Amino acid sequence: MMPDRDLIRAALQAGPDCPPLQTLAYQMGLGSDTLERRAAEEHVKSCVHCSTQLAISCKFESGAARPEEDESVRWIAAQMRSTGILNNAGRTRNLTPDGWRRVGKPSLLAAALAVATPDRRGESQTTTTRGHTRGAERSPALGAAACGRTSWRPQGSTGRFPMDGSGRCCAICSHCDRSRPHHPVSRQNRNDVGASSGPGAQPARLRNDAAVVCYRGGSVR
């Protein structure tokens, strides 16, 4: 006989008839008169695994910050906001319908995402980006993803972000000249990046092909 924990865990696993969550969620979103939807509903009703997985994914999608989380979420957003600015934009390739795999370089994500534009639905739903209306400023998390520096860590530091709230990059950074202190990104640079998000705007002006803005907004070279 299996121990309790293992038995419960096993019972909560997907059964042989369980479709993948993505398929199930898609089927549940179909019109109520479709066979697929009805079959999915029947399955969910009788399956503890699928019903809970679906419920958890719904919680994710409808997630809104609780009052006690607000401050932390804003803090994270601020960290993200100060992170991701363009780099290596000159090397950005166009994405093609069949060429998605080729663009799997985080640095390209920088170019792709730092120019995020306002999205009315997102704006109404998000807490973190409330009030931000431009490009990377508006999408801090995307800015962070856009940074393209996920592979490096500030040397001698346990985390990727300097947590001192200084808005400066770490003193020791594998991307930067170690002998030189880092500086917060200049207003001019921020404006350059922000300008890339407007209608018909040009990509951010980069001073050279190398990283222009360091991890947390300290300018590098």
Next chain:
Amino acid sequence: MGYRSDEELLEQARGCVDATVQKELLGQLFGRYESQVTLWCFRLTGDRSSAADLVQDIFVRAYESLHSFRGDAKFSTWLYTITRNHCLNDVRRRLARWVSTTEPLSEDTPDEDRFDLRLEWSDELRQMRKMLNETLDETERLVMTLHYFEEMPLEAVSRLLGLRNASGAKAYIVSARRKLKTAVARWRGWQMARKK
């Protein structure tokens, strides 16, 4: 321009030849889920800096995996699966509870290889599934799933579900186990009677 669904945005971005427009579209698409991903990571880790790291990793991973997104699923569920798997892997890593012989959850194709179930589908297991479904209320089921199946720490479960009672998820586990124990006893009694 009117509202476009996630899938329409992605489709449009895929077919776009103008890199700037394409970037804008992708930015819009990911921007819609920024707060959800942030919240999920924060609730799971309970720690701002770890959450910030996770959010960043998740968006990079999602971007890198965009090619694997098929049109037969909702984009939000796809992103959720990446988020969930990435967060769970991180939690497990940090708790050092991950058995070294077990492969981490696949993140690019989150639900493809879930059927590798090596357990026997015995009567007992089937019955336990039925009991979980029929005797527990929704919150208890969620708590049990997150704790026993996803192996999340109880504090994380409490944060994720916003449980405000004094002992959080633990109270639900206790209550669920009590209900299950009763149901199992009843089932065993019924089985014994049937054998006689």
